[in-house]
Every structure is written in C-alpha cells, then in structure tokens.
Amino acid sequence: MKHLDEYRDKELVDKLIRQIGKQLTRPWTLMEICGGQTHSILKYGLLDLLPKEITMIHGPGCPVCVTPVELIDKAIALAMREETILASFGDMLRVPGSTSDLLEVRAGGGDVRIVYSPLDAVHLAAENPEKQVVFFAVGFETTAPAVALAISRAEAKKIDNFFVLVAHVLVPPAIKALLSNPDIRIDGFLTAGHVCTVMGYEEYIPLAAEYQIPMAVTGFEPVDILLGIQKTVHMLEHGIVEVENAYPRSVKKEGNLKARELLNQVFESGYRNWRGIGNIPQSGYYLRERYKRFDALTLPGIAGIHASESEHCIAGEILTGIRKPHECSAFGTLCTPEKPHGAPMVSSEGACAAYYRYNRVN
C-alpha cells in the first residue's frame, strides 16, 4: 500500500539496523515517549532486531493510561445520570475506574456512545436537545484541536446541551518531570511525531539544552522509528545535543499554526494529576473562562468524587520506564487485558497491553 509499504520495507529496516550498529561504541538507553511508538516497536518486533546495546524504555505517552481514576469515576457518574449521553473514543470505555467502567455502565442501561470524532458528539447534542451530551476528551496535543473545534462549533451553533470532560495532557511538561527525576536514567528521547505535527518542536529545544539530552522527532512506522533511533544514537556518539526532525514528511518546526491558535483560544494549561505518576505543573488543558459553560465538571453530582488505585498496579514505575511490564508481579496473572488492574493494560497503546499482546514470552 502506497505511503505505508515504503516505511515497512525490510531492506530499509535492515539498512538502518546496520547503520545503528556501526556507529555504536557503548550502550545507550532511549525513551520513546508515545504509546503509539511503543505499540509499533512491539508489533513489528523491533526489540529483536535492534543491537543489544540499545535499551528502549517505554514512556508515559498513552493518554488513556495516564487519565486519573478520579476523572474516569466522574465520567462514570455522569454516564449513570438519566439525562446524560456520554460519548468518548472506544479505548476509554474499558478503562477501569475505582469500582466500574463505562462498558458496565452501558450494560446497566447508561447511554454511552463510541464516537470517532468530537464533532460527532456535537451532532449528538444537536439531535438530542432534551439530553446533556458529555464528550470525555482524552488525548495529548494531537487530538485536542478537534475538541477545541467541536467546542467552538457548539458555541457558534448555540448548542447549549454539549459539555466536555477535559482530560487532555501535554507532553513537554511530562518530559521535564521525567528528566527531573533522579531515578530515571535516559540518554536520548524519541519525541511523539503526531504531537509535534500539531505543536511543532520549538518547545523541545530548550528542554534538550537544559537537560543536555538529544531528541529526535519520530514517526510511527518501523522505518520511522529506526530513523529516530539512528539519529539519536548519532547525536549521542558525537556529543551533539539537538532536536532533530526524523519525521519531516509530517512535522514542521512551527507545527500547525492554525491548530495551535485554536488550542490557545479554547484552552489554558494548569496542574494535572497523571495516573500513577502524580501532579505535573502546566501539563493539563483546562477550558478558558469564555468556554467554562461547556465544562462537564460544572454538572451536578460529581463534585465529591475521589478515587483510589488498585494496590497491585505499578503503573507509575511502568509509565516512567523504571520497570518493564513483565517485571510486575501481577502481569499476565492477576492483570490481563480481560481483567485489567491498571490502565496500561487496557488501552491498545498501553505498554502492558502491548507486552501482553506481542511479547509475552520474552
């Protein structure tokens, strides 16, 4: 298939693997930030092909995984209200809250819908004026512009029964938090290509300089990922600290200016609790004052909700790369995709689910 096959090409893959091997003089530990990249690395078995000197640590880049239990519990509480239609992306439905998940709410009679775009939720609101339609907005900077667009459409069309439960998180503050943690040892970063498609990579340049760590903007196909690794290893071996663009077919330095403008118009950043990791300053999106009336947190019945995590789950250590999924005592026994104890086992982009699905034996 055009535009795909060339990035899954065996000859190119072999060539990049050889190039990486040739320039190595010592072991390096790299982190891919994005869950989509983790998924590809496991799906295409890249860990088998890479030289042993390269250790890949799987970062916290699965927005579903880091969504705090409290927000999931609030989504569940909203979905159980008779007057609500709760809409979200399919992955969100199976993520366990404290005692239940959205699929169970649906089985119990709650109106929970899977949508493929936030605009579909605006249409739902227009078609069901007697209901309050809540879109549970999860994702990094990648999906946030579509949510911002949905909100501005709802405003323009004067749809007043559309609400958004915003769980959007931002990547650069999370990278900063990881690099500030003395327990985490990372030599180089592969940044998330889709996030950079929207935001560009200007904000990564000061991060690389401050923490003296090279970064490569990286895509998602096997050839893309290996190119990101090759560029990062090259910088490491030559003492270069820069942000290189290894995904130029999608990413421009300044990103998508229109999307950034829309994001800035609708959202402001603030503290966000990341599941398993904790509070990170400036790492979450919140609706600006002008759009507060679309905020689902203002709906009744959810103010007093507080949440707890499964005692078995070491999601924090998984999501910061301190431990690998199969090093968790619950992995594959107490915790499976059928009965997940923590979010990294639920989402298709979660590191635990990727290990369970593709790499259980190693």
Place this chain on the structure above:
Amino acid sequence: MESGPNFEPGCPIPKSDHEHILLGHGGGGKLTRQLIEKMFYAELGNEYLNRGHDGAFLPPPDGTLAFTTDSFVVDPIFFPGGNIGDLAINGTVNDLACCGAVPHFISLAFILEEGLPIEELWEIVKSIGKAADRAGVSIVTGDTKVVGKGKGDRIFINTSGIGEVIEGTNIGPEQCRPGDVVIINGSIADHGIAIVSKREGLSFETDVRSDTCSLNAMVSDILGKYKSVHVLRDPTRGGLASALNEICEASQTGIMLFEDKIRVSEAVQGACEIMGFDPLYIANEGKMLLIAPKEDAEGILDIMRSHPEGKDAAVIGQVSSERPGMVSLRTTIGSTRIVDMISGEQLPRIC
C-alpha cells in the same frame, strides 16, 4: 453493489395485504399462513418443507451425522456483498463443512420485529433461497415469531443444519500436528470491514464487499481426495488470530504465520489503518482455514484454486512443537511477535 431491496421484474413480491410485518404475522393464524405459503413455500419449498408438518421427516444417513446451530443478528441487515439471509445459510453450511460433513438439511427460524417492511423480508428470503440452492441444501423446517416494535432489531435469524460426515475423515482442532501447514482460501477481513463501513454513524465508505459464501463444494472436493486434513475452521468472529489460537490451545502445538503470505486487500488495509483495527482480528464469512500435512499442501492448493472461492488460496503458516499453545507471526521486516487471542469486543454484531 450493495444488495439492498431491489425487485427483479420476473420475481414480483408475493401478494400481501400489508406493507409491514404485524404482530399477527407471528400469531399462528391467517397472516402467518399467508407468510408461509406465499413467501416461504414459494421461494424455499421442497418435498420436506411442503408437508407443512410440525417437523421434517428425513431419510436416515449412512454414516456419522454432524449437527450445528447458529444465530444471526448482523447490523446492518443489508451490507455490501450480501445480507442477513445468505449469511444465515452460508454460516451454517460452512460450520458443517468445518466438521468434514456434506450439508443436507437446514432449519430456519425468524424473529421479526413488528414494522419490518415486507419488501425487505422478501429480499432476505430470496437470498436465502439462492444461497441454499448454491450450497445444495434444503430448508426442511422453520418457525416465525414476531416481537413488538422496539423489542427486537428488525430481524434475527437462527439456522441449524444437519450434514453427513465424509467417511475416513477425522477433523478437529486437537488433530493439528507439528509438521502440518496452515492454508487459507484468500484475503482476510473483508466481511468485518464491509459491515463497519455501512454502520450508522460512521461516515466512512469503502468499496469492500463481504466475502460471505458457502465453502462446502470446495471442502467436499478436498476431502474426497485428502482424508489427511487435520483441521478445518472458518475464521469468523475474532478473525484469523482467534481461530488459530483456539487450534493451538486444543492441540498444544505452536503456529508460525508468515505476514507476507497473508492477503489483505488494499481497501481493507486502508480501512484498518484509519480505524486502528488489526485485520488478523477482523471477521470473515467466506474463508476456510485448513491444516494438513505439508506433503499434501500442493495437491490441496490445486483443488482449492480450481474453485472461485479458493482462487487465492495460499500456505500462510506452519505448525511446530515450539511455543505450544501460541500463535506467532514472522513480520514482513523479519522479526517475530506473538499473535494473541482477541480481548473483549472489537466489532459487535458482525454476523
């Protein structure tokens, strides 16, 4: 082209006083009679069905019987490449073929929702008739129930089937042996993607058609010559990955698939990329997985390729004693990963 209600000039809709299914059509009275005689007997009639008894009187078989049942709740009921009617016949026929049986007799039970347009039912019944003719099976008994508006979803169908096991065969998932090869009769994931492309609320269209068809003629030809076939399995819900995982578990063997040998049409691959689906987990309705000793593979492939539904048949994997109970995949870039059983629902109501 989508198989929606369209009425051929030579095959007019049977005269009915009503345009929609009424509760009375399931009441056992005159309306039920009208439906049975004017629609079901007219299109599906044969010496067994036309006796109109509570059950069918069937001739005794010579050998072992195979018996299967399946219910069909697909949404939408008309989709590119077929409808719930031919799906209900092909599904049960193929289940019998998977037992190494020649299908003979089918029972047909409808649960209709009040308000279903008679035209749509007629279109479905015509498809049932055509699919049964193609597979060489007779509809020998049936039932019709009607539920109130909102209590069902237009139409559900149950079919059961009886077939006669081809002598000398011994087919089952536990028969899979190290040294066998895995064969499939063509591209995967067409049915599931055809259904999803027509789902309400999904503004996404492709030219993918369901692969629904009966496979019994091809299977009978193979088993006529090769009694050595160990496993036959139609990879429907859960797709190729789930069917092979069940086989590995039952036989405690390991299967290695070769990604570059598994055909996925470009349109299906494109749809899967957009939707985030893995074609290995998407349903098929006209595909047969066949596992047999390696030395018979070429001969079996020749027979498969002589049938239209097997023209793209290929060996896609091999069985070994390594990693018992597990399916692995040799990727196009030369690495290996495991292919797990599907978890939870990926696409509900695809058959």
